[in-house]
Amino acid sequence: MKKRIVLYKRLSDALLARLEEQVEVTWVDTAAADGLARLRDALPGAHGLLGASLRLDSELLDLAPQLEVISSVSVGVDNYDIADLTRRGVMLTNTPDVLTETTADTGFALILATARRVVELAGWVREGHWQASLGPAHFGTDVHGKTLGIVGMGRIGEALARRGAAGFGMRVLYHSSRAKPEVEARYAARYCSLEALLTEADYVCLTVPLSASTEGLIGARELALMKPEAILVNIARGRVVDEAALIEALQQKRIRGAGLDVFVQEPLAADSPLLQLDNVVATPHIGSATHETREAMARCAVDNLLSALAGQRPPNLVNHNSPA
Numbered sequence: 556m557k558k559r560i561v562l563y564k565r566l567s568d569a570l571l572a573r574l575e576e577q578v579e580v581t582w583v584d585t586a587a588a589d590g591l592a593r594l595r596d597a598l599p600g601a602h603g604l605l606g607a608s609l610r611l612d613s614e615l616l617d618l619a620p621q622l623e624v625i626s627s628v629s630v631g632v633d634n635y636d637i638a639d640l641t642r643r644g645v646m647l648t649n650t651p652d653v654l655t656e657t658t659a660d661t662g663f664a665l666i667l668a669t670a671r672r673v674v675e676l677a678g679w680v681r682e683g684h685w686q687a688s689l690g691p692a693h694f695g696t697d698v699h700g701k702t703l704g705i706v707g708m709g710r711i712g713e714a715l716a717r718r719g720a721a722g723f724g725m726r727v728l729y730h731s732s733r734a735k736p737e738v739e740a741r742y743a744a745r746y747c748s749l750e751a752l753l754t755e756a757d758y759v760c761l762t763v764p765l766s767a768s769t770e771g772l773i774g775a776r777e778l779a780l781m782k783p784e785a786i787l788v789n790i791a792r793g794r795v796v797d798e799a800a801l802i803e804a805l806q807q808k809r810i811r812g813a814g815l816d817v818f819v820q821e822p823l824a825a826d827s828p829l830l831q832l833d834n835v836v837a838t839p840h841i842g843s844a845t846h847e848t849r850e851a852m853a854r855c856a857v858d859n860l861l862s863a864l865a866g867q868r869p870p871n872l873v874n875h876n877s878p879a
C-alpha cells in the first residue's frame with residue numbers, strides 16, 4: 556500500500572506526477588479559508604508532509620501519529636521545533652545549496668538598489684519629475700571598491716563574498732560562529748568581531764539562520780555602531796533585526812538605508828513605517844524566488860521526502876539524531 560502525504564505547496568505537473576507514482580497525495584491549500592480545517596482532517600493518516608511557510612505546532616503534530624518526515628521547501632528551518640520533532644521520531648529535511656546563488660543575487664540586488672536609489676529614482680521618473688539633468692540631491696553612493704561586511708559566513712554568505720570580491724572589487728569582512736580559513740584564502744576575507752564589522756563595513760549583509768543566538772542580533776546598540784553612510788541588507792530572517800530600532804535609525808538617518816527582503820511580520824503591513832521611508836528598499840521575501848530555483852528546491856524536497864519514506868537516510872536531513 557502506498558504511503559500518504561499532505562502537500563501544502565504547489566508543485567509543477569512533472570514533480571506532482573513523480574510524487575503520485577510513489578505516494579498518495581492529499582493537496583491542502585493552507586491559504587484558503589478552510590485550509591487549516593482540511594489540514595487537520597488530513598494529518599491523522601499522513602506519513603509525510605511537504606511544503607513551506609507553515610508553523611506546525613505541537614497541537615497539529617499530535618494529530619499526526621504516523622508522521623515519518625516533514626520535507627520543508629526552504630533552507631531555513633526556524634519554523635520548526637527541531638528538538639520536538641526528534642523526540643517524536645519525525646525526520647525534518649530542507650533544501651540547501653540549490654538556492655544559494657539565487658539568494659546571493661537577491662542580496663546584491665538589494666545592495667545595488669539601495670546604494671544607487673534605483674527604486675526611489677525609477678518611481679521619480681515614472682511620476683514625470685525628470686525635467687533636467689540631476690544634481691547631488693539625487694546621487695547615490697558607490698558599491699564597487701567599498702567594504703562588504705557579511706554576518707554569517709555559510710553557503711549564502713560565501714556566495715555574497717565571491718560577488719563582492721570578484722565582481723565589485725570589495726574588501727570583505729565577516730563575522731560568523733567560527734573563522735573560515737578557506738573563505739579567507741579565496742576572497743581575501745577577514746574574520747572579525749561583530750562590533751568591528753559593524754564599525755568598518757559600508758554594507759552589512761545578514762545571512763545567519765534565525766535561532767535563539769541570532770534573534771535580535773542587530774538592535775539599537777549594533778545599529779549605533781554602524782557608519783552613518785552604511786547600508787544594512789537583511790536576506791536572513793526578519794527577527795534577526797530589532798525592527799523598531801531599525802525604523803528609528805532609518806527615520807533619524809543614523810544609517811544611510813536598508814535593503815530588506817524579510818520582516819518580523821510577513822506579509823509586511825501596508826502601513827509599516829518602513830514603507831514611508833525613501834531610504835528603504837523592501838522586497839516580498841524573494842530571496843530564492845526565481846522559476847529555476849523554486850523548481851530546483853521543490854525537486855530537492857520531493858527527493859528528500861521519497862527517500863525518507865523509502866526507509867533511507869534522506870540527503871538533507873536536518874535532525875541528524877532522528878530515526879533514519
Ligand code: NAP
Nearest residue numbers: 631658707708709710711731732763764768790791842843
Ligand atoms: P548556512 O550555510 O548554515 O550559513 C549560516 C551561517 O551562519 C553559518 O556559517 C553559521 O555558522 C553562521 N551562524 C549561525 N549562528 C550564528 C551566530 N549566532 N553568529 C554568527 N554566525 C552564525 O545557511 P545558508 O544556506 O547560507 O542560509 C542562511 C539563512 O538564510 C537561512 O537559514 C535562511 O534563514 C536565510 N535564507 C533566506 C532566504 C530568503 O528568501 N530571503 C533564502 C534562503 C535562505 P556555522 O558555519 O558554524 O554553522
